[in-house]
């Protein structure tokens with residue numbers, strides 16, 4: 001029962017060096033054995049940007065793959081794959097995160113020297129947050145405004161591949177100030193950092209030039225690639241990274257429920273524990289199945305070379321990636337926190353592994369598109385599709401099934417929904433459950449659409465949008481929950497022939513996921529949004545509660561198999577509470593005794609000498625002169 005090394009060094013430098021040690025081990029493994037296992041997730045199943053060498057294979061490589069010329073790719077990709085360079089992706093600035101169009105860093109072409117001058121013109125233009133940039137990166141993709149001519153003409157935002165440290169001694173090159181951001185909620189094994197450029201000269205071929213080039217004479221040439229392919233390539237980087245998040249957060253949630261299930265074996269009979277663990281397990285599976293479906297659609301888009309097909313698909317996939325990312329990270333983050341609470345005080349201690357998983361997953365609410373901004377991107381798409389539908393403009397093929405039938409909602413007709421008078425036992429039927437989610441999603445979309453249409457007659461569109469933002473976000477969330485349930489159902493349908501033995505448990509889990517989304521003790525909005533129009537009755541909600549109870553009883557014997565099925569190793573969980581052998585208390589106390597501060601105390605007869613007689617030690621407090629006459 002040896003204490004994992006990550007708990008040994010608790011100073012900033014120690015934690016970073018531990019992160020680097022682990023990163024080196026995984027990268028060496030990839031290079032030596034020619035695989036890509038850790039290119040997306042670390043050995044602890046965190047998104048690879050948690051590692052100081054992670055963004056090299058993730059964002060740095062992808063940017064060159066999609067935005068570099070064949071020559072640039074030929075030169076750089078082998079260096080990346082062989083870990084001969086370590087790259088970061090530097091887009092965010094102190095003053096500009098979500099608002100990418102506001103980026104201030106400039107790359108001005110200098111005709112005389114055939115170079116760009118990379119410069120941070122203000123405090124707010126300082127690059128901040130790039131993973132690995134603080135201490136570990138030799139290179140970075142820097143997103144900057146391209147300027148050419150006298151007076152300079154702004155050609156918009158472009159990507160530049162920039163060397164930021166010497167390959168000899170790893171010092172920052174002249175003209176770049178680099179630094180670490182210090183301790184964060186999590187991600188402390190890497191060095192998210194800042195970079196300030198002071199007229200740094202970089203060669204003309206630093207511009208990633210697949211789609212736009214600057215010639216020696218300073219001409220700006222847009223690539224000949226057609227508009228759809230250009231859009232596809234530009235969006236692909238974002239879609240790729242955004243699309244990875246559901247998969248990664250499903251693992252984070254699954255890790256937490258695995259730890260909590262193993263910790264809870266003796267207390268699973270408590271209904272609240274029983275309810276919470278199984279609801280969370282069902283969510284982890286729902287996110288995983290949805291992410292698999294997204295991967296298939298993303299891959300199909302990549303393979304689709306036809307102009308029309310790809311251009312029709314792209315907006316849907318973009319909206320899907322935004323919504324799935326926002327939904328899955330929100331659900332996973334709340335779920336990991338719930339799992340932590342379920343372990344009581346032990347879940348709060350670092351040795352449980354849960355605080356690290358929680359704080360890491362909470363970063364995914366913010367990066368790759370802040371969630372509330374992403375909900376709006378989805379909302380914009382949905383409102384646009386509904387408007388197209390109502391005015392007879394062709395809609396995306398993926399939206400056909402959803403929008404066909406929405407006329408009833410637009411006409412305010414009474415609903416004869418197929419679930420309207422569904423009896424108690426019918427409320428477990430997969431198709432009926434799906435139709436409940438479809439109804440709610442269509443209804444909320446029409447509500448938001450109407451409110452927007454009303455407001456936009458009196459206000460500027462941006463003001464109207466702002467006023468209706470919350471209903472739009474609710475409509476987006478309901479749409480994603482409907483899709484996730486649809487994907488879950490498709491997955492079960494597919495598995496019914498491939499793995500029929502899994503069908504009963506996965507079907508129950510599906511129903512539990514759906515019903516606990518409707519009846520969510522933690523969210524009044526959720527239940528209300530299913531019932532407020534009266535189509536689903538209160539007595540049906542009561543029946544759902546009873547069905548949940550029965551599902552919980554049926555699923556109880558499967559809790560451990562459902563979490564073991566993720567097959568996490570003890571080493572990847574790093575949890576005193578969650579090892580496979582279930583030896584919780586013995587391991588917790590064994591690891592606690594091995595924490596360096598406790599070892600030091602033990603070696604000096606049970607007292608940490610610096611705390612007793614050091615400059616601010618306890619001795620000075622307890623043995624201070626007591627004022628005459630004072631009472632203790």
Ligand SMILES: Cc1cc2nc3c(=O)[nH]c(=O)nc-3n(C[C@H](O)[C@H](O)[C@H](O)COP(=O)(O)OP(=O)(O)OC[C@H]3O[C@@H](n4cnc5c(N)ncnc54)[C@H](O)[C@@H]3O)c2cc1C
Nearest residue numbers: 089090091092096097098129130131363366367368370372
């Ligand atoms: C762990 C971590 C790693 C990161 N790694 C990288 C990296 O490798 N490279 C990189 O370039 N960046 C990285 N980032 C930065 C990240 O991409 C940004 O933090 C993110 O884009 C959000 O931008 P911001 O921090 O400026 O927040 P803001 O966008 O300013 O958000 C602040 C608040 O304003 C709200 N808001 C903003 N715009 C709108 C709007 N239009 N409508 C409604 N509300 C709005 C948001 O909802 C939020 O509540 C990382 C961040 C984290 C936390």
